[in-house]
Amino acid sequence: MDTEGQSHAVGVRESVRTGISSSGDDGPRITVVFAGALGDTVLLRPLMDRLRSLYPACHITLVTTNSIGQLFASLGWADAAADINMHDHHRWFGADHADASVPWARCDWLISGVSNGHDCWAMAAQRHTTAGRISYFDPRPEGGTSDHIVLQWFRQLDVAVGFNPVEPVPGSRSKWKPVGSTVLIHPGSGGQAKCWPLDNFKRLARGLIAKNLHPRFILGPVECERMTTTAISELRQEFDTIKTYDLPHLVEELSSALVFCGNDSGVAHLAAALGVPTLAIFICSNPKWWRPIGPMVRRLVRPQVLAQAAAVMMH
Numbered sequence: 001m002d003t004e005g006q007s008h009a010v011g012v013r014e015s016v017r018t019g020i021s022s023s024g025d026d027g028p029r030i031t032v033v034f035a036g037a038l039g040d041t042v043l044l045r046p047l048m049d050r051l052r053s054l055y056p057a058c059h060i061t062l063v064t065t066n067s068i069g070q071l072f073a074s075l076g077w078a079d080a081a082a083d084i085n086m087h088d089h090h091r092w093f094g095a096d097h098a099d100a101s102v103p104w105a106r107c108d109w110l111i112s113g114v115s116n117g118h119d120c121w122a123m124a125a126q127r128h129t130t131a132g133r134i135s136y137f138d139p140r141p142e143g144g145t146s147d148h149i150v151l152q153w154f155r156q157l158d159v160a161v162g163f164n165p166v167e168p169v170p171g172s173r174s175k176w177k178p179v180g181s182t183v184l185i186h187p188g189s190g191g192q193a194k195c196w197p198l199d200n201f202k203r204l205a206r207g208l209i210a211k212n213l214h215p216r217f218i219l220g221p222v223e224c225e226r227m228t229t230t231a232i233s234e235l236r237q238e239f240d241t242i243k244t245y246d247l248p249h250l251v252e253e254l255s256s257a258l259v260f261c262g263n264d265s266g267v268a269h270l271a272a273a274l275g276v277p278t279l280a281i282f283i284c285s286n287p288k289w290w291r292p293i294g295p296m297v298r299r300l301v302r303p304q305v306l307a308q309a310a311a312v313m314m315h
Helices: 038-042 045-054 066-075 089-093 120-128 149-157 198-210 221-226 229-238 247-255 266-273 305-313
Strands: 014-016 029-033 059-064 080-083 109-112 133-136 182-186 214-219 240-243 259-263 278-282 297-301
Touching: 029 045, 038 066, 038 266, 045 059, 045 149, 059 066, 066 080, 066 247, 089 120, 109 120, 120 133, 182 198, 182 266, 198 214, 198 229, 214 247, 229 240, 247 266, 259 266, 266 278
Parallel strands: 029 059, 029 109, 059 080, 109 133, 182 214, 182 259, 214 240, 259 278, 278 297
Antiparallel strands: 014 133
16 A cells, blocks of 8 residues: 555544443553555554553554564564454455455454445444444645644544653663664655655765775565566665565564665654664655654655755764
């Protein structure tokens, strides 16, 4: 889901049937359904942190793509994960959902980022969930506001803010454990238009070497597919370059880096959320909506990105 350049007039709906309830000493079971890419999904973390502060004993299940869901569960950002493509969930998007039950719908509060509350999915939710409250939010930014997308989601879901959700949660644990002087550079993004030219990243890396720092380029599936074999070969000849195809390996690399530098991408959002000092470069997307959230984040916006990046990285 590439929603970064879009704006949308929000028309969301909430269905309160019996309200949120829980039994005994257990908190409410909350299920969040979301089909976004890595970066958008990482931005759900402030919402989950807030839900935990409101309902300390709650149990949060994230329903999303399998790899991202497992990432959230392994980092403790969600209590459990379910694959959005498993069971009969796909039938919720059509009229044939009469017997399309799914295990994660057995909850007290169902939060959906895949429905507007007036479609087939919403009808299926009414039929199959045990939730006393069903809430919907639009993952796309609203037109006419400069509020961060996370603030927009809080507003749509009518969740009391309590703290600034686009700032690090006080007391939240960082996964950042730097080893050595490695500066991790990710030159890609899901959208080609959001990518700073590779030659600029190379120039920045050469400057880092001159300062006795160790730049390491990290390439994921998108970069390996988009870049030519020659371009990858030339990059590997001059710089330490690794390929990663799974999120656990990516988390390991990010967490041990001294600094992360990259385009507005899912990797940048993940780095910031892990607590890694992050320099995010915005070429065309709106940083007011999409800036990464973390304790040490700097964002650079055109023009003169190279000069700004060099100044920050050499500091």
